Amino acid sequence: MAKKALLVVGDGMGDRPVKELGGFTPLEIARKPFMSKLAKEGECGIMDPIAPGIRAGSDTAHLALLGYDPYKYYTGRGAFEAAGIGLDVEKGDICFRCNFATVDEDTFVVIDRRAGRIREGTHLLAQALDGMEIEGVKVFFKESVEHRAGLVLRGEGLGHKVSDADPHKEGEKVHTVEPLDPNDIPSQKTAKIVNEFVRRSFEILRNHPVNVERKKQGLPPANIVLPRGAGTAPHIPPFQERYGLTGACIVEVGLLKGVGRYLKMDVIDVEGATGSLDTDEQAIAKAVISALNDHDFVLCNVKAPDVAGHDGEPYKKVEAVEKIDKMLATILSQISPEEVIIVLTADHSTPVSVKDHSGDPVPIVIWGDGVRTDDVDCFGERFCARGGLGRIRGFDIMNILTNLLSVQEKFGA
């Protein structure tokens, strides 16, 4: 059997020394016997997801971890978010993030940017808008979670440099979308179409049964759609085309599912994977083991450490790390280093003291047959920095893996 590879990413798992933890990081003090087993038996190092000091997003970091230079391929989150909620996105499409919102029906002043954080019926509202055509441009529209949605425009001669319809605060009228440069003809065209889409969304939604029912219940109606954050969909060579490897993504959040779908990897949904601290890590472990049966490469991202980091909760972050360790325990009970190469790392640091992504590097371990072991026997930011890998970049991982899997072409003779 050909060797396989598993890339386990603890989202935002890197951190800085935390006073409440005696100057250790959450990862350093966590009980993590299986992470440390990997460290002891593998080769460790420190990794800059993009480059030293660069604050990576989850999307740009995952592009880098999968061997795609984000400075070359990343054109904004829009395309990945749209793909993540299940919209079909093609190169050149113009993608928007949207809110269902509530406007005054006479003045178009925004009363509630989130339509009372509407949860029910948004798929019906979205269905009523999806599939329309405006001046030969096809319009694809789909709901996401709560009041959020995605909009994709597909047609000839469209630009993405346009302003937002969303005024970003309540009490202001819906903005007319304008090209950022008045001489940019393709973006002029896009602006015209978005304005018409916003107008039609109001016409179609104002008396939609879902909103009639909401009004009855005294809830703000979702009577308009406000697009923002226009971006063009980039061309990115699919994962399998690039590496000759079949790839699966077991990731919890829509943005990363979007990255996986965009690369035409198999995106596998796991029941119980909540993307939060209560996620069912055993369900994820089982999905990973199963995916390794019929894929050469599996990416698994667990979101919990990032959530705890954003919340500034050191002990919750420790627990999140321990969840990932329990997931690894199950995975390691089913595989051998002769069969599967494992890389364990993070996509970025989300220090609890910062409550946001930081540019601090993250620990990494590579485990499996053929790896040059080192003296590191505990997984953690500062333990791994003494390892044999030295300091590498996220972009290096796939080259290192295809080397260990013996599927990389030689460069030269």
Add this chain to the structure above:
Amino acid sequence: MAKKALLVVGDGMGDRPVKELGGFTPLEIARKPFMSKLAKEGECGIMDPIAPGIRAGSDTAHLALLGYDPYKYYTGRGAFEAAGIGLDVEKGDICFRCNFATVDEDTFVVIDRRAGRIREGTHLLAQALDGMEIEGVKVFFKESVEHRAGLVLRGEGLGHKVSDADPHKEGEKVHTVEPLDPNDIPSQKTAKIVNEFVRRSFEILRNHPVNVERKKQGLPPANIVLPRGAGTAPHIPPFQERYGLTGACIVEVGLLKGVGRYLKMDVIDVEGATGSLDTDEQAIAKAVISALNDHDFVLCNVKAPDVAGHDGEPYKKVEAVEKIDKMLATILSQISPEEVIIVLTADHSTPVSVKDHSGDPVPIVIWGDGVRTDDVDCFGERFCARGGLGRIRGFDIMNILTNLLSVQEKFGA
């Protein structure tokens, strides 16, 4: 006296942990007092010949070690192989690897792609073909070892995107060379000329005295030349022009002699340097000491570890390393660190478990006056990974050396 530099490359010397060697690498367990003397007195590190995980060829790696980015300068092995067998190659020349082969004289079906692995008389056959002119294009042709040869076309308006005349298997007719893209006019021209060259090679060789004699002895005649692997010769600035240093190459195999000639370095042949495990390392040592007398920079490559790696023979690889150590012993008896900076490294790993080049990094030590020493006192993959150099790239070596030699221009004020 100005300081000099010696770059010693154990070809393919890096390896992975080997079970039969107790989990050590051949380099780690070899008796290598002089390599370890360099490690003890110098500064160690780990080096990616090209970039982390990238499987380097010997040619691309040596370009990088000599400070030439292979992604910029490398256009294929053809030009270096042609230069290596002694053909004069200029920028824009179209270079081919060739076989002397045996074809059926009526049907042109290939009977033996290697003409019975012909050894004798190929220089006479080559002489008969060298120097012809076809439609204003000059043809240079020279024999290499056994049935191998090189072909260089020089003229205006030639392209290199053409198919092979060599069918790559016996029992098939000689292929007509075609441009890969029918609208590529320069490659059309090249195809036409190669086809005419193949035709003439048959006319000239079929009744050549060497072949008449072979037929008498019942050996397959070398009655045709089959070109393959067309490549264009790149422009690469000569070594001395680039660094202001006179350079010598003491390397064993044709491909690397070609790289040296291409960079207009002095390529010094050493009697007894076989490119194999039986090479005379003392003869190489003497040639190195002599070359250091009249050159600022000497590159010395010993092929033996790579041969043992390709053969999958761990103990032979240990012996190959020990040969290089004995060579270093002799060199070190004749020089001082005040006079010569020594870099000892490898151009890539050729793990005995892989039997081919791998993308694993290689150890490196820099020894000589002015170097910041570290705690490493044994040369080897994992020992050096703890060294003061950290993780560098092959491309960095020449900048580090010209810095230590005090011959580098300051960048900025």
